[in-house]
Amino acid sequence: MRIRTLTGALAAALLMSGPVLTAPTAAVPSPRATQPLAADRVLTYDARAAAEFGAAVDRGAAIWNASVDGVELRPAAAGQRADIHIVADDGWPRSLPGSLGRGTVYIGRQAIDQGHSTVRVTAHELGHMLGLPDRKPGPCSDLMSGASAGTSCANAYPSAAEKARVERNFAEARTGALP
Numbered sequence: 001m002r003i004r005t006l007t008g009a010l011a012a013a014l015l016m017s018g019p020v021l022t023a024p025t026a027a028v029p030s031p032r033a034t035q036p037l038a039a040d041r042v043l044t045y046d047a048r049a050a051a052e053f054g055a056a057v058d059r060g061a062a063i064w065n066a067s068v069d070g071v072e073l074r075p076a077a078a079g080q081r082a083d084i085h086i087v088a089d090d091g092w093p094r095s096l097p098g099s100l101g102r103g104t105v106y107i108g109r110q111a112i113d114q115g116h117s118t119v120r121v122t123a124h125e126l127g128h129m130l131g132l133p134d135r136k137p138g139p140c141s142d143l144m145s146g147a148s149a150g151t152s153c154a155n156a157y158p159s160a161a162e163k164a165r166v167e168r169n170f171a172e173a174r175t176g177a178l179p
Contacts, residue, residue: 041070041071041072041170041174042071042072042074043071043072043073043074043083043084043101043102043129044073044074044075044076044077044080044081044082044083044084045057045061045073045074045075045076045082045083045084045085045086045126046075046076046082046084046085046086047075047086049085049086049087049088050086050087050088050107051088052088053086053088053107053112053118053122056107056118056119056121056122057086057107057122057126058075059119059122059123059156060119060122060123060124060125060126060156061073061074061075061122061126063119063123063156063157063158064123064126064127064130064158064166067157067158067163067166068130068158068163068166068167068170069167070166070167070169070170070171071101071130071166071170073126083101083102083129084101084102084103084104084105084126084129085103085104085105086104086105086107086122087104087105087106087107088106088107088108088109089106089107089108089109090108090109090110091106091108091109091110092108092110092111093105093106093107093108093110093111093116093121093124093125094106094108094125095125095128095129097128097129097131100130100131100169100170100173101129101130101131101170101173102129103128103129105122105125105126105128105129106125107121107122107125108121111147114151115151116147116151117153117154117156119154119156120143120153120154120155120156122156123143123156123157123158124143124144124146124156127143127144127158127162127166130166130169130170131165131166131169132144132158132162132165132166134146136148140152140153140155141155141159142159142161142162143155143156143157143158143159143162144158144162
């Protein structure tokens with residue numbers, strides 16, 4: 001009888017202390033952390049302020065979409081907050097990246113007036129939003145060589161190394177292991 005009472009008391013104590021004996025919930029990775037949702041890799045852009053460069057922005061985004069699997073660039077829907085803002089101005093093209101996949105791209109008319117390809121310029125600047133630095137000087141085959149490749153260079157496609165870096169950037173972002 002004493003053993004049965006002791007066993008019952010011990011069982012009751014274990015049940016009541018169950019949460020203390022189990023691993024903390026924070027130590028278990030969430031499904032989202034191990035298997036990112038498709039929406040995690042979609043970046044939206046707003047080209048309403050891109051003026052005459054709107055079609056070139058869409059083409060630059062389409063080039064990136066065809067080149068990499070780890071991220072997708074889509075125009076922001078009406079009323080949707082965009083990750084990337086595209087603005088036309090009279091200066092030199094430039095990007096002001098925030099965190100990976102967020103920031104502002106300026107498509108400067110100065111480079112276009114000098115003869116640089118609008119699609120190459122937009123694809124290059126979008127490359128900055130995808131985490132790529134400038135590579136100057138560089139060959140025409142490297143999108144991120146930018147203006148250093150000269151005005152005759154119209155290549156708007158990223159090199160294999162540039163594609164691989166973007167894939168790594170977004171794989172690292174999904175796993176929380178950003179460089």
